């Protein structure tokens with residue numbers, strides 16, 4: 447999911463500058479939407495598994511402040527995993543085009559509204575900025591554990 451998410455940022459920033467009406471732009475937009483909706487599904491599975499199995503507690507060597515920061519960052523990352531695709535999907539639903547999921551058209555409940563499209567596009571951009579900053583903060587945390595030679599903490603993020 448981390449790799450896919452980073453690809454989504456690169457894809458999103460790249461595709462918005464492509465010439466309007468070009469086949470290339472439509473292709474990249476369709477890919478971005480399908481990947482984003484797939485990530486939303488994966489986030490749902492991920493959150494369900496977290497509720498069922500619960501994360502192991504953080505060891506005592508992690509300070510109180512670090513625990514608070516880590517928990518807040520993780521909770522916000524989960525929230526953004528939903529806000530990001532939802533704002534994109536709503537913005538797309540008011541674009542006047544049908545949203546397709548890997549080629550399959552989804553029920554088209556929206557209508558062509560430049561104002562609503564603009565509003566949710568802006569929300570999508572702001573949430574991308576917040577999400578991006580959180581990911582950077584999360585990576586900084588991981589790097590800190592490596593720097594402190596706390597490899598067992600870093601391994602919690604791995605397989």
Ligand code: HEM
Nearest residue numbers: 454455458459479482483530531534535537538567570574
């Ligand atoms: C976790 C998932 C997602 C990430 C990280 C993401 C990220 C981004 C980023 C960084 C941009 C470029 C913003 C800009 O510079 O203007 C963008 C644009 C866009 N995304 Fe996403 N996106 C995600 C999911 C989705 C989904 C699910 C849809 C629709 C079904 C979608 C639709 C769009 C559209 C239409 C644009 C271009 C116009 C706009 O800003 O609204 N995105 N996305």
